[in-house]
Amino acid sequence: MMRLASASHYLHTFREDETLPSLDAALKESCREHVRRVDRFIKLALIGSARCAAHHTLRRDCAVYLGSGFGPIGSNIAAQEQMFRDHETPSPYHFVNTLGSSAGFHVAKNLGLTGQNLFITRRGASFMAVLTAAAADLALGVMSQALVGVVEEVNLPLEDHRRRRGLAPETAVAEASHWLLLEAGGSGGRPLELRHFSAMAALEAALLSSAGPGDRVRLAQGLEGDGVERLLRRFPQDPEPAGHDDLEAAWVCGLAAGGAQRGLSLADGGPGRGYSLLHLGA
Amino acid sequence: MQSVHLRGMGLSCALGMDAERCVSGMLDGELPRTAVRLDDLREPVEIQYYRIPDGADLSDPGRFEHLLPAVTRAAVEGAGLTAAELEALPVFVGSSCFSVGQAEHAYRSAFARGAATVPMPVCDYDHLARLAQQALGSRGEIWSYNTACSSAANALLGALRMLGLGRYRHALVVGAELANRTTLLGFGGLQVLADEVRPFDAARRGMVLGEGVGAVLVSTQPGPAGGLRLRGGSNNCDTHNVTTANPDGRSVASVLRQALAQTGLAPQEVRAIKAHGTASPSGDPAEAAGLKQVFDSLPPLTALKPYLGHTLGACSINELVLFAGALERGVIPATAGFETAVTGLEVEPLRAVVPAPDGCYLLNHLGFGGNNTVLVLEKGAP
Numbered sequence: 001m002m003r004l005a006s007a008s009h010y011l012h013t014f015r016e017d018e019t020l021p022s023l024d025a026a027l028k029e030s031c032r033e034h035v036r037r038v039d040r041f042i043k044l045a046l047i048g049s050a051r052c053a054a055h056h057t058l059r060r061d062c063a064v065y066l067g068s069g070f071g072p073i074g075s076n077i078a079a080q081e082q083m084f085r086d087h088e089t090p091s092p093y094h095f096v097n098t099l100g101s102s103a104g105f106h107v108a109k110n111l112g113l114t115g116q117n118l119f120i121t122r123r124g125a126s127f128m129a130v131l132t133a134a135a136a137d138l139a140l141g142v143m144s145q146a147l148v149g150v151v152e153e154v155n156l157p158l159e160d161h162r163r164r165r166g167l168a169p170e171t172a173v174a175e176a177s178h179w180l181l182l183e184a185g186g187s188g189g190r191p192l193e194l195r196h197f198s199a200m201a202a203l204e205a206a207l208l209s210s211a212g213p214g215d216r217v218r219l220a221q222g223l224e225g226d227g228v229e230r231l232l233r234r235f236p237q238d239p240e241p242a243g244h245d246d247l248e249a250a251w252v253c254g255l256a257a258g259g260a261q262r263g264l265s266l267a268d269g270g271p272g273r274g275y276s277l278l279h280l281g282a
Numbered sequence: 283m284q285s286v287h288l289r290g291m292g293l294s295c296a297l298g299m300d301a302e303r304c305v306s307g308m309l310d311g312e313l314p315r316t317a318v319r320l321d322d323l324r325e326p327v328e329i330q331y332y333r334i335p336d337g338a339d340l341s342d343p344g345r346f347e348h349l350l351p352a353v354t355r356a357a358v359e360g361a362g363l364t365a366a367e368l369e370a371l372p373v374f375v376g377s378s379c380f381s382v383g384q385a386e387h388a389y390r391s392a393f394a395r396g397a398a399t400v401p402m403p404v405c406d407y408d409h410l411a412r413l414a415q416q417a418l419g420s421r422g423e424i425w426s427y428n429t430a431c432s433s434a435a436n437a438l439l440g441a442l443r444m445l446g447l448g449r450y451r452h453a454l455v456v457g458a459e460l461a462n463r464t465t466l467l468g469f470g471g472l473q474v475l476a477d478e479v480r481p482f483d484a485a486r487r488g489m490v491l492g493e494g495v496g497a498v499l500v501s502t503q504p505g506p507a508g509g510l511r512l513r514g515g516s517n518n519c520d521t522h523n524v525t526t527a528n529p530d531g532r533s534v535a536s537v538l539r540q541a542l543a544q545t546g547l548a549p550q551e552v553r554a555i556k557a558h559g560t561a562s563p564s565g566d567p568a569e570a571a572g573l574k575q576v577f578d579s580l581p582p583l584t585a586l587k588p589y590l591g592h593t594l595g596a597c598s599i600n601e602l603v604l605f606a607g608a609l610e611r612g613v614i615p616a617t618a619g620f621e622t623a624v625t626g627l628e629v630e631p632l633r634a635v636v637p638a639p640d641g642c643y644l645l646n647h648l649g650f651g652g653n654n655t656v657l658v659l660e661k662g663a664p
Contacts, residue, residue: 076382076402076464089327101429114520120427139447
């Protein structure tokens with residue numbers, strides 16, 4: 001049985017006229033040493049992971065699973081502009097920060113970790129992807145502790161960000177860093193179970209039979225298959241909290257980090273993502 | 283964890299458009315390097331490169347659409363999967379570029395039209411997995427791994443573990459890297475590129491990049507011919523420096539020991555090692571230092587980047603296909619370009635092919651971000 005030892009939740013929804021809020025104070029609080037030459041995506045990862053790990057003893061082989069729908073947008077833009085607008089070579093700073101392994105490297109370095117370190121993406125479902133990978137490795141005994149996070153960066157102006165994301169004008173846009181600290185076995189924390197199904201019908205049956213009367217239930221954005229309408233009638237959904245790529249991470253980590261003691265169930269599924277049911281015990 | 287069978291392979295790289303041709307070219311010692319000139323910079327550059335001989339313009343944003351389906355079909359054909367198995371087939375992709383080439387094309391076009399600012403398209407990480415799915419008619423789960431040069435090795439490790447847990451019976455694992463400006467100029471800016479690639483040689487000066495699309499079909503069930511198996515592997519993170527491995531080799535040694543422990547192997551049971559071998563001045567010594575800490579006496583060692591270049595996030599699958607293809611032909615490939623050993627390095631890659639005995643082989647991968655992954659491949663009866 002997997003257990004949730006800790007959660008952290010950072011979600012900032014942008015006003016139309018807002019500039020990027022400084023992360024420097026939070027970064028200083030989060031990092032053991034001064035961190036140089038890191039972009040906003042990495043700063044978000046550092047802050048979220050450190051907050052999740054605060055007050056917990058991490059083993060050196062604690063694994064890091066980082067997910068993101070769009071990755072380090074700001075560094076990619078800077079590198080592209082240097083090449084195609086300025087006809088220059090991208091700066092090493094921007095180039096290195098575009099790499100998928102850079103954020104995980106800085107998280108591991110800051111927290112003193114040397115274990116497995118992965119960046120996995122799945123559009124709209126990166127949270128479930130990294131959670132599934134971590135759960136598999138915990139079950140196999142690859143390690144006994146895992147930091148699982150999802151980071152989404154926003155690059156201003158919002159109008160450009162919405163265009164590159166294919167979002168309608170006025171859609172709420174948020175940057176985020178959501179993290180869970182998971183452990184295999186033990187008795188601390190809250191039990192977290194992740195089950196997988198080959199079809200929507202099996203997921204529907206499992207959710208209907210397992211969700212307790214006091215549980216909060218979320219049907220993931222993009223959940224597809226026969227039975228979704230029935231589930232929506234049975235479990236009416238709250239309005240979406242904000243527009244970033246993985247609302248499920250915001251929902252789970254927000255409630256878990258906020259101290260909500262009720263059980264949580266999250267149903268996710270559709271083509272390319274399988275069918276999964278996460279249950280966080282009360 | 284149970285062994286997983288390597289049921290099919292596909293590859294297009296500088297050596298050729300299909301896996302058989304690529305393996306033959308490697309064993310024949312071909313070094314199909316070419317020069318790529320980038321004229322539209324303030325300071326034009328010429329870079330040595332290993333390009334896929336598909337005849338297309340390197341900046342053509344549609345190259346993945348032509349190359350990736352053929353490679354994935356080659357990996358799956360002959361495996362005898364049923365229509366239902368194909369439809370459920372999960373696709374794991376490891377890449378360091380994904381669709382950045384398409385984003386570059388859109389960005390370049392917009393600036394050429396005179397736009398003052400352009401909202402650069404985001405990199406679509408799912409694109410390559412969807413292409414593979416479309417080619418095969420699959421609707422299974424997709425997984426995209428982006429951990430620099432160990433991306434495809436980690437995708438393969440992820441697939442092996444899901445198979446080991448019984449989540450899937452078969453999985454397609456793709457490594458994909460095509461030429462793009464960001465990579466060519468990014469590595470150029472780091473001043474790690476050279477004109478030739480000579481792993482572990484005294485005259486090594488750096489790496490030569492390349493492109494390649496490789497795919498393997500892995501399965502819990504053996505194929506008709508028995509074939510090769512993947513026993514597992516391990517990944518860790520070296521936090522010494524984001525772009526250079528710790529020269530003391532500790533982290534490389536650690537991931538090697540983890541892989542051996544995870545697969546129940548003693549060092550003396552390893553028949554040979556396919557090194558990462560980028561030929562960079564700092565990378566090869568770190569890898570050599572790690573190997574020497576684990577092996578009292580190094581087994582035969584080879585490095586394959588002289589044949590196809592460093593294909594970055596795809597290199598582990600591309601080199602696995604080449605290495606496995608050689609093992610199937612009964613040999614361990616030589617390291618082209620290796621002539622003079624480095625004093626103090628004590629690592630000498632094979633100068634000529636040698637017979638490949640049954641047993642286990644290590645495949646080593648080191649990526650930026652300190653991302654190290656070792657895979658264990660087994661030949662012969664279990």
